[in-house]
Amino acid sequence: MTDSKPTKDSSIADTAWIRTSKLSRHYVRGPQEVRALDGVDLTISHGEFVAVVGSSGSGKSTLLNLLAGLDTPTEGQIFIAGEELNTFSRKRLSRYRAEQIGMVFQSFNLISHKTAQENVETALYFNETPKSERRKLSREMLSRLGLAERLDHHPADLSGGEQQRVALARALVKNPQILFADEPTGNLDRENTAAISAMLKSFNQNGVTVVMVTHDSELANTCARRIISMDYGKIVTDVATDVDAGGAK
Amino acid sequence: MTISDLLQNAAGNLWRMKLRALLTVSGVVIAIAAFVAMLSFGAGMQETISDRFEQLGLFSTMYVYPTKDGQVDETPMGRRERRAQKESDDGVTKSDSTSIDSEKTDSSQVDSSEVDSIALDSLPTESRLLDSAAVELLGLIPGVNLAYPYETLDITVTFADSTFESQARAAPMLAIKTKLFSQFKAGKAFESDSSQSVMVTDRFLRNAGIDLDSSEIVIGETIIVSVDIISIDSALTRALFNKDLDSVKEHFKDVHFDSLLNSDYRSRLISAELGGAFSRFIDGYLSSRVQIAETLTIVGVIEGGMSGNLVKPVVLPLEIGKHLSEAGFSGSKQDLFTSLASGRIPGLGSSESNDSSQQYSRVTLDLDQGTPYESIKDSVEALGFRTFSFAEEFTELQSIFLFFNMALGMIGLIALVTAGLGIVNTMVMSILERRREIGVLKSLGADDSDIKLMYLFESGMIGSVGALGGIMVGWLITRGASLIAAWYMRSKDIPEMEFFSLPPWLVLIAFGIGLTISVLAGLYPAARAAKVDPVQALRND
Known part of the structure; x- marks a missing residue:
């Protein structure tokens, strides 16, 4: 892993790496307006491991998509390392996704016709990593996640746990500052859940800020140093756990 | 994404949907093949004519008319x-x-x-x-x-055991050295303006029933060239006394001499006699023919050009031609009008019968190719003559070919537009199937322009592969058609010519059009792909 990207303001980086102000996202479904996210104020510091928990429809995935720049807020502001995400141009937003963040999804979202290694390499297409470097980095990352023997396997030939590890490798191979994980263990068994959570904690210890959305309160309690509960688009509770910075409970 | 990534990605995606890609590419192949074959025909015709013009020196030939x-x-x-x-x-x-x-x-x-x-x-x-x-x-x-008269004669040829009507052209030695007379199939040119020799064309051989591939066998053979000329004396004699004395007496037996004092009767009689005399003159003029013949040795066989119509079947040395043409009026309309135009009665000779008073219906100019024909044409026309230039005709012909090619091209383009719609369909289907992939790529940092480029490269690759295939198939079609045409022309004893040509510009245009149409066809799907909402695409359904 290379060093984290330089921040615009190191003091901000230390205190408010991610900050939202009155963040709202409303959808219009027929005659009704759905307030998926409703005036959320949130601050996440650099290197934090935050779990966002809540029931289905509570707005946690919407929050994640907004923070990842995949969705646009109806109201409010998002600041990433001091820069307001809403003011980013389309290109700058793409570069933000390509260089500063990594994403992991519940359903892995691997590209089925590409091998594990090609899937991981795809993440490096958009941040101007030289082609020769891509292969090397993707091999290294997959090996680090225990998939050295699975480089040329297609997703269909991999188990759920292996697929999620490939997805994790894809998210982390570009050395992002922030990892957004949306139910990363939602489709995994207990054993694989433990493995993935260990990996997430490991990367967090290496300086990656992790924001994980999960249903699994046990997982949240074992990994995250802070748990944010959401309901009806609002933050209900925001509590620190007894997980220390080293990841041990 | 680099161009290499885009190409690799496009190739990979097309390879995955082999059957669909193959069918779409086939549409482009067929359209481009049709486009190439049709334009190849136009280009081939143009090139063949241009080559023939060049080969026969027609670009450096101009005819001058009075x-x-x-x-x-x-x-x-x-x-x-x-x-x-x-x-x-x-x-x-x-x-x-x-x-x-x-x-x-x-x-x-x-x-x-x-x-x-x-x-x-x-x-x-x-x-x-x-x-x-x-x-x-x-x-x-x-x-x-060089400027030399274009003189033609209607002749009768006796060659081997056959006698047939033909045409001859007399040309001076200097003219014989020009390209027009230098396309030898066998033998060589005659050695002087007065040698008792003759050159014949491929058309002559056909008339004589000789195989074109056996041109050599006629070299050294003798032919008799003869012309029928009209004697003005015989016409005059017939006008006055076309019958013996008894007939004349019989003719005048019906004249009522005592009525000659009556002016009406006298007028009617004189009119009738003059009419009869004129009728007998014309009859005699056109019927009283004398044959003048020359026995000549065939020294060369040349190409007649333009299906044998450019050079007359028999080419005579200038003096031999003069001897035959000056012997009398041949009776041809061309000679008649040329002579009448110059104020002479054909066959009667001129009061100034020296060489300088000789009138020509046409003069051939051999031009320096470095000089634009337009300037020479202007100079000639300023002298009061009319001109005909093959170079000018070819320029006109080229504009006709341009329209011809455009018409053919339009037909090909219609097929290409249809193929383009096939590409649109394939790409739109591909977007529907790959929405999630597009969402993933966007989450990984792909910009809308990256997504657009990915789709444009895919449609461009369909077009490129289709265009290359179409060019090859089109070329094969033209080769096949060419072989059939050659076989047909051989079977009909028609001089072979190439109907098709695939010049580099046509290959480039075909490829360019194939690529352009496919990229244009990819614009809508690419724009649609770029608009895919990643949140919707990545939703866990």
């Missing part, structure tokens, strides 16, 4: 010129109407600059006859290598 005061030139170039004149007429005539008396012009003393000056400033457009002095003057125009 003009007569008040006559409307109904030749193609005359009509064209009138049209152009009408379009650009600003009330100023090209030159004044002062006529130059060719008989008074000592052409031997006229140098090139004088000819230019005369041509541009003082010579008339209204009336010029092509006599020997004019031929000499034409030869002095800058850019004219």
Whole structure:
């Protein structure tokens, strides 16, 4: 892993790496307006491991998509390392996704016709990593996640746990500052859940800020140093756990 | 994403949907093949004609025709010129109407600059006859290598055991050295203007029933060339006394001499007698023929060009031709009108029967290829003559070919548009199937322009592969058609010619159009792909 990207303001980086102000996202479904996210104020510091928990429809995935720049807020502001995400141009937003963040999804979202290694390499297409470097980095990352023997396997030939590890490798191979994980263990068994959570904690210890959305309160309690509960688009509770910075409970 | 990534990605995606890609590419292949085959036909025809023109030296050949005061030139170039004149007429005539008396012009003393000056400033457009002095003057125009009369004769040929009607052309030795007469199939040119030898063309061989591939066998053979000429004396004799004395007596037996004092009767009788005499004169003029013959040795066989119509089947040395043509009036309409135009009664001879008074219906100019034909044409026309230039005709022909090619191209383009719709369909289907992939790529940092480029590269690759395949298939079609045409022409004993050509510009245009249409076809799917909402695409359904 290379060093984290330089921040615009190191003091901000230390205190408010991610900050939202009155963040709202409303959808219009027929005659009704759905307030998926409703005036959320949130601050996440650099290197934090935050779990966002809540029931289905509570707005946690919407929050994640907004923070990842995949969705646009109806109201409010998002600041990433001091820069307001809403003011980013389309290109700058793409570069933000390509260089500063990594994403992991519940359903892995691997590209089925590409091998594990090609899937991981795809993440490096958009941040101007030289082609020769891509292969090397993707091999290294997959090996680090225990998939050295699975480089040329297609997703269909991999188990759920292996697929999620490939997805994790894809998210982390570009050395992002922030990892957004949306139910990363939602489709995994207990054993694989433990493995993935260990990996997430490991990367967090290496300086990656992790924001994980999960249903699994046990997982949240074992990994995250802070748990944010959401309901009806609002933050209900925001509590620190007894997980220390080293990841041990 | 680099271009290499985009190409690799496009190839990978097309490879995954092999059958669909193959069908879409097939559409492009068929369209481009049709486009190539059709334009290849136009290009082939143009190239063949251009090559033949070049080979026969036609780009450096110009014909000059006489003009007569008040006559409307109904030749193609005359009509064209009138049209152009009408379009650009600003009330100023090209030159004044002062006529130059060719008989008074000592052409031997006229140098090139004088000819230019005369041509541009003082010579008339209204009336010029092509006599020997004019031929000499034409030869002095800058850019004219050689000027010589174009004289043709209707002849009867006796060769081997057969006798047939044909046509001959007399040409001077200098002309024989030009490209027009230098396409030898066998033998060589005759050695002097007066040698008792002759050159024949492939058309002559066909008329004589000789296989074109056996041209050599006629070299050294003897032919008898004869012309039927009309004797004016026989016509006059017949006009006055076409019957014996008894018949004349019988003819006048019905005349009532005592009624000759009656003016009405006298008028009627004189009219009847004059009418009868004129009728007998014409009858005698056209019927009283004498045959003049020359026995000549065939020394060379040349190509007649343009299906044998450019060079007459028999080419005679100049003096032999003169001997035959000056022996009397051949009876041909062309000779009749040429002679009448110059104020002579054909066959009667001229009061000034020296060589300089000889009138020609046409003069051939051999041009220096470095000089633009337009300047020579202007100089010749300023001398008061009409011109016909193959180079000018070819320029016209090229514009016709342009329209022809455009028409063929349009047909090909219609097929290409259809193929383009096939590409749109394939790409749209691909977007529907790959929405999640597009969402993933966006989450990984792909910009809308990256997504657009990915789809444009895919459609471009369909077009490129289809265009390359289409060019190859089109070429194969033209080769097949060419072989069939060659076989047909051989079977019909028609000189073979190439109908198709695939010049580099056509390959580039076909490829360019294939690529352009496919990229254009990819624009809509690419824009649609770029608009895919990643949140929707990545939703866990």
